[in-house]
Amino acid sequence: xxxxxxxxxxxxxxxxxxxxxxxxxxxxxxxxxxxxxxxxxxxxxxxxxxxxxxxxxxxxxxxxxxxxxxxxxxxxxxxxxxxxxxxxxxxxxxxxxxxxxxxxxxxxxxxxxxxxxxxxxxxxxxxxxxxxxxxxxxxxxxxxxxxxxxxxxxxxxxxxxxxxxxxxxxxxxxxxxxxxxxxxxxxxxxxxxxxxxxxxxxxxxxxxxxxxxxxxxxxxxxxxxxxxxxxxxxxxxxxxxxxxxxxxxxxxxxxxxxxxxxxxxxxxxxxxxxxxxxxxxxxxxxxxxxxxxxxxxxxxxxxxxxxxxxxxxxxxxxxxxxxxxx
Amino acid sequence: xxxxxxxxxxxxxxxxxxxxxxxxxxxxxxxxxxxxxxxxxxxxxxxxxxxxxxxxxxxxxxxxxxxxxxxxxxxxxxxxxxxxxxxxxxxxxxxxxxxxxxxxxxxxxxxxxxxxxxxxxxxxxxxxxxxxxxxxxxxxxxxxxxxxxxxxxxxxxxxxxxxxxxxxxxxxxxxxxxxxxxxxxxxxxxxxxxxxxxxxxxxxxxxxxxxxxxxxxxxxxxxxxxxxxxxxxxxxxxxxxxxxxxxxxx
Numbered sequence: 001x002x003x004x005x006x007x008x009x010x011x012x013x014x015x016x017x018x019x020x021x022x023x024x025x026x027x028x029x030x031x032x033x034x035x036x037x038x039x040x041x042x043x044x045x046x047x048x049x050x051x052x053x054x055x056x057x058x059x060x061x062x063x064x065x066x067x068x069x070x071x072x073x074x075x076x077x078x079x080x081x082x083x084x085x086x087x088x089x090x091x092x093x094x095x096x097x098x099x100x101x102x103x104x105x106x107x108x109x110x111x112x113x114x115x116x117x118x119x120x121x122x123x124x125x126x127x128x129x130x131x132x133x134x135x136x137x138x139x140x141x142x143x144x145x146x147x148x149x150x151x152x153x154x155x156x157x158x159x160x161x162x163x164x165x166x167x168x169x170x171x172x173x174x175x176x177x178x179x180x181x182x183x184x185x186x187x188x189x190x191x192x193x194x195x196x197x198x199x200x201x202x203x204x205x206x207x208x209x210x211x212x213x214x215x216x217x218x219x220x221x222x223x224x225x226x227x228x229x230x231x232x233x234x235x236x237x238x239x240x241x242x243x244x245x246x247x248x249x250x251x252x253x254x255x256x257x258x259x260x261x262x263x264x265x266x267x268x269x270x271x272x273x274x275x276x277x278x279x280x281x282x283x284x285x286x287x288x289x290x291x292x293x294x295x296x297x298x299x300x301x302x303x304x305x306x307x308x309x310x311x312x313x314x315x316x317x318x319x320x321x322x323x324x325x326x
Numbered sequence: 327x328x329x330x331x332x333x334x335x336x337x338x339x340x341x342x343x344x345x346x347x348x349x350x351x352x353x354x355x356x357x358x359x360x361x362x363x364x365x366x367x368x369x370x371x372x373x374x375x376x377x378x379x380x381x382x383x384x385x386x387x388x389x390x391x392x393x394x395x396x397x398x399x400x401x402x403x404x405x406x407x408x409x410x411x412x413x414x415x416x417x418x419x420x421x422x423x424x425x426x427x428x429x430x431x432x433x434x435x436x437x438x439x440x441x442x443x444x445x446x447x448x449x450x451x452x453x454x455x456x457x458x459x460x461x462x463x464x465x466x467x468x469x470x471x472x473x474x475x476x477x478x479x480x481x482x483x484x485x486x487x488x489x490x491x492x493x494x495x496x497x498x499x500x501x502x503x504x505x506x507x508x509x510x511x512x513x514x515x516x517x518x519x520x521x522x523x524x525x526x527x528x529x530x531x532x533x534x535x536x537x538x539x540x541x542x543x544x545x546x547x548x549x550x551x552x553x554x555x556x557x558x559x560x561x562x563x564x565x566x567x568x569x570x571x572x573x574x575x576x
Contacts, residue, residue, distance in 0.1 A: 016487075074491070076456075076466065099452075101486040105468045108421070108453035112460035117420045117538045120452050133541065138450050142343040143352070145449075146541040147419065185465040185496055189481075192490040200487040243505075250471070250506040251485045256339040256447055257363050257505060265575045276339045282549060286573045288565065294554070301549045303573065304565055308558035316559035320566045324576060 002033040002093030002152075006041045006060065007083055007110075009102055011191075013072075015043065015051035018098045018203060020058050020165035025125065025158045026096045027059025027168050032127040033093055039170070040064060042086060044079055046072035048176070056172015058165055065176040070183030073191065074102050076109060077184030084113040085179075092153045094132060099157040100203070111155040119147060119156045123262070123283070132156070140256035140279035160203045161262045162283075199235040201252055206230050206265045209237035209254055209281070213270020213291060213310055217247035222314045223269060229321040237261070237281075239271050255280035267317075270310050273298030290314065327382035329372040330437045331406065332428050332458075333365040335390050335397040336448040343545065350540045351417055352448075359393065361400045364443025366510035367503035372441055373405045374508065375475060383407050385437075389414060389427055389533070395526060402521035403513030409524065412531035419449065420536025425457035427533045433462060437498060444469045444502040455502035465495040469504040 006026035008019035023041055030037035041060035043049050046069055055063050066082050068075075087095055087110070095110065097103040099121040111118035123144075124135040132154035138145045194200075201207055208227045210220055220236065227234040238248035240255050254261055256276035266284035270291060271277060278301055281287070289302035290313050299305045306313050337357045344353040361369075369386065376382035386401040388394045389412040398409035412427055432440060440462075445452035459466030471490075472483035478497045483490050485504065513521070555561045555568065570576045 018487075080460065101469065101484070101491075104452050105456060108456040109460045109466070111453070112422060112425060112457035115422075117422050117536055118451075118453050118457075119538075120421075121450060136450065137546070138543070139337070139341070139343050139352070139448060140339070140450070141546060142341075143345065144544050144546055145419070146544070148539045148541055150537045150539065186467060187494050189492045189494055191486070192483075192492065194489050198488065203487055250504070253505070260450075265569070265573075274340075275342065282546065286569070286575045287549070287552070288569070299554065300551055303549075303552035304568055305552060305554045306556060306558070306561045306565060307554055308561070312559040313562060316562040317565070320562055321576075324566070324570075 002035055003038045003040060003090065004030040004033070004094045004096060005087060005090060005092045006039055007095065007097045008041055008043045009098060009100060010043055010045050010049045013045060013047065013050055015049055015055070018100055018160050021160065021163040022096055022098045022158060023055050023058040023060050024165045025163040029094055029096065029125050029127070029132070037093065038062065040090065042066065042083065044071045044082060052174060053172065056170050057167050059168035059170050060172050061170045062173045062175060067176060067178050068180070068183070073188040075184050075188070076105060076186050078181060079106055080109040080113055081181060082179045083110050087114060087153060094154040094156065097157040099159050103157050107155060107157045114153070114155065116153060116155050117149065119149065119154070121159045122156055123159050123162045125156060137260060137283070140276065141260050141282055142279045159262065161205065201235045201237045201254060201261055202259050204233070204235035205263055206234035207237045207254070207261060207263045208234055208267045208269065209239065209271060210242065210269050211239035211271030212241045214242065220248065222311065226314055226318045226321065229318045229325065231325045239277050240274070268298050268302065269314060271298055272296045273301065327375055327379040327439070328437050329375060329382065329384050329439045329441060330432055331365070331368045331372045331384065331386045331401065332440065332442040332454070333369065333386050333388050333397060333401055334362045334446045335359050335388065335394040336362045336446050339363070339447055345543055345545065350543050352543070359397070361397050362443050362446045364445060364447070364503060364505070367505065367507045368441035368443050369401045369404050369406060370508045370510040371473060371503055372439070375439070385410060387412065387428060387431060389424055389531065391415065395528070398526055399521050400513065402524045402526070403517040404511055405517060407524065409526040411526065411528045413528050414531050414533060418533050418536070419540055420538045421451040421453040422457055423533040423536040425454045425461060427531055428454065429458045429461040439498065440464065440500040442502050444504050455500060459500040462500065465499040466501070467493050467495055467499070468502040470501050471504045471506040473501070473507060
């Protein structure tokens with residue numbers, strides 16, 4: 001059997017958007033494995049999940065919701081057991097996760113429980129001679145490692161924003177089953193939400209990032225205003241220099257000791273382009289650089305550059321973007 | 327409090343990657359190696375917990391080549407009590423095999439906490455900690471950015487998309503550390519001198535071959551140098567036009 005299990009995420013009872021990418025990646029892998037391989041989408045939740053009925057559109061043959069009272073939030077040990085049991089009974093050729101905060105925590109546990117290696121945070125997947133081959137950025141994206149998995153199942157997690165969701169309609173038959181057992185020793189007590197409307201840099205389709213050129217923490221306001229102009233599609237990122245200086249939280253850092261990101265649009269503002277920063281954002285689809293130093297290394301990787309004072313250029317850009325969304 | 331910290335020797339983050347002649351690995355010539363930055367947070371957390379408890383034992387363990395003794399000495403200079411090197415030859419791409427080797431060393435040794443960095447900045451595997459927890463059947467919280475230990479219970483905060491998860495767990499446990507947890511101390515001269523005399527046990531280790539085969543290591547495609555649209559705010563309308571009509575991202 002070479003069916004593919006796509007492990008999805010929900011929060012507050014709704015399927016998370018990154019799950020559409022996981023189903024898309026799983027569908028692609030199933031088609032590459034051939035032999036009519038099916039995609040089963042698996043959601044763990046406390047009850048019915050909103051958006052599960054749309055997963056057939058992205059290529060899920062079947063959507064299975066496993067319910068347990070503890071599954072209202074992430075319960076690592078119970079999740080691991082439920083997923084590993086499902087893999088063992090389902091005889092899957094591959095198991096696919098999102099390389100999200102939860103996925104990067106969960107996938108290694110499931111892989112270890114299955115006694116299988118894990119290809120974490122991959123950006124491409126293919127099949128040759130029946131074996132799964134994946135590409136993983138290493139050294140923060142300064143190099144790409146191509147790896148073949150021997151045996152089955154292959155366990156993979158997909159970097160967010162890389163496997164663009166594609167409509168590939170399949171049946172998406174809905175099933176639900178209750179699981180029992182201990183909720184586990186590790187308990188999520190609460191989720192403190194980030195300020196309303198803020199997106200995570202790892203998942204945002206647009207990132208507006210600032211560096212030392214902003215001169216002081218309060219000046220990030222100009223970037224927040226630009227991000228806001230993108231009507232909920234943009235996150236504010238930061239260089240290591242300004243995170244180390246305490247201007248911005250580590251969660252916003254892009255680069256080798258921060259996040260490696262692949263947004264559709266990356267706007268680097270007042271960032272010179274240190275090698276460890278470039279490594280973290282070079283796979284962005286389009287890069288714009290705004291810097292007063294025309295020789296800054298960031299211009300070597302930018303598709304479009306503006307040389308000038310960011311405090312004049314960025315507000316003007318905000319105004320123009322607002323016009324588009326107006 | 328008995329704490330084990332698993333650490334790794336990695337190329338410095340400013341390294342310019344050159345591919346070795348085999349086309350599958352990093353050319354290490356001229357590369358400076360450091361203690362993995364995420365592991366520094368783990369070492370620092372262990373030292374603070376020991377200091378707070380007033381007594382304890384902080385053991386640093388590394389799986390790696392003979393040269394990783396230097397990395398262990400760095401952690402000893404920060405204040406760890408002793409080191410163990412599980413000495414290997416060659417490069418091991420399969421994180422599960424690394425986890426198995428480390429877990430075998432730590433199993434049954436009675437640690438209250440096992441700490442690791444959330445990932446290594448070379449292979450980006452981001453998996454050895456939770457795999458070890460599964461193998462050792464320990465409660466585990468990854469990417470910890472805030473930590474409180476009280477008696478045999480702990481509370482940790484970890485960043486997730488759009489928020490922070492507050493997680494409770496019993497000890498013994500395994501945690502992986504994220505940036506923001508603490509400010510790792512620099513080894514003082516006194517610590518560096520003391521580290522030379524601290525015990526460092528070297529155990530030859532041969533991790534299993536694993537089920538992953540490296541086919542190639544390549545440099546990513548160079549981005550084509552783009553264009554300077556113009557100078558100052560006057561160039562903004564043209565930039566927006568290009569983003570819409572040429573790049574089609576708006």
